[in-house]
Amino acid sequence: MNYLENLMDNQELLKRNVEVLLDKYNSLPVGYGYIDIITDLNHVEEFIDDLSTLNIAVNGVTWWCHSTESNKVEFGCPHGMGGPQSRDGNGWFSEMGNDYECFDLSEEVYNRFEYGRVDKNDILNLNNSVKEYIRHFTNDEKFEYCFHPALWLHVPKEWRRKFN
Numbered sequence: 001m002n003y004l005e006n007l008m009d010n011q012e013l014l015k016r017n018v019e020v021l022l023d024k025y026n027s028l029p030v031g032y033g034y035i036d037i038i039t040d041l042n043h044v045e046e047f048i049d050d051l052s053t054l055n056i057a058v059n060g061v062t063w064w065c066h067s068t069e070s071n072k073v074e075f076g077c078p079h080g081m082g083g084p085q086s087r088d089g090n091g092w093f094s095e096m097g098n099d100y101e102c103f104d105l106s107e108e109v110y111n112r113f114e115y116g117r118v119d120k121n122d123i124l125n126l127n128n129s130v131k132e133y134i135r136h137f138t139n140d141e142k143f144e145y146c147f148h149p150a151l152w153l154h155v156p157k158e159w160r161r162k163f164n
Contacts, residue, residue: 003118004156007056014054015159021050027151028087032160034153038064038084038093044134044149048127051153057113057123058130060152061103063096063137071146079144093148101140103133113154 007014022029025043030036039047048058065071065079068091072078078094085092105113109126112118134149 002116003057003113003123003154008156008158011156011159014056014155015162017054018051018056018153019161021047021054024050026087028084028093029161030084030093030150033157034155034159034161035060036062036064036095036150036152038148038150040148041134041138041145044151045131048131048151051151052124052127055120055123057118057126057154058151059105059110059113059126059154061130061133062150062152063102064093064148064150065096065144066146066148067091067094068146075144075146077146079146096147101137103130 018034021027022037025039025047027037027039027043027047030038051058064083065075065077066086067077067079068086071091078092080094080096083093083095105126112122113126130151137143137149138147
């Protein structure tokens with residue numbers, strides 16, 4: 001059984017567990033699926049670790065600006081296009097433009113997760129590389145403290161959130 005087949009066989013339990021993590025880390029999925037899950041930088045590594053425990057891989061990261069009144073003054077927000085209100089009602093998020101580096105998988109790694117067999121170590125290694133990328137990006141000269149990473153979970157395209 002390949003990675004995605006395993007997720008499909010256990011989808012109800014896994015989706016329920018992911019929803020628990022979204023609440024735990026106050027993460028905000030932008031749409032109806034499991035991409036662009038905006039997460040506070042202070043909690044993103046724990047969130048990724050918990051996803052690894054569920055054997056769910058992260059295959060992408062984009063960046064969103066948390067535009068609040070104080071961030072507008074301090075950082076010149078918004079830094080991007082429009083987006084959703086924050087979960088706590090304090091401002092909104094704007095999707096960063098193409099001037100900001102994102103994390104994407106190579107085609108080879110993506111295809112292995114789509115069609116091949118992967119094990120827990122493959123998932124852990126990929127998720128650790130995502131954490132390393134986030135650490136590296138936060139040291140970039142373009143980084144501002146209003147930026148929040150948004151995780152893209154490598155789950156079946158059919159998965160839709162029930163609880164949004």
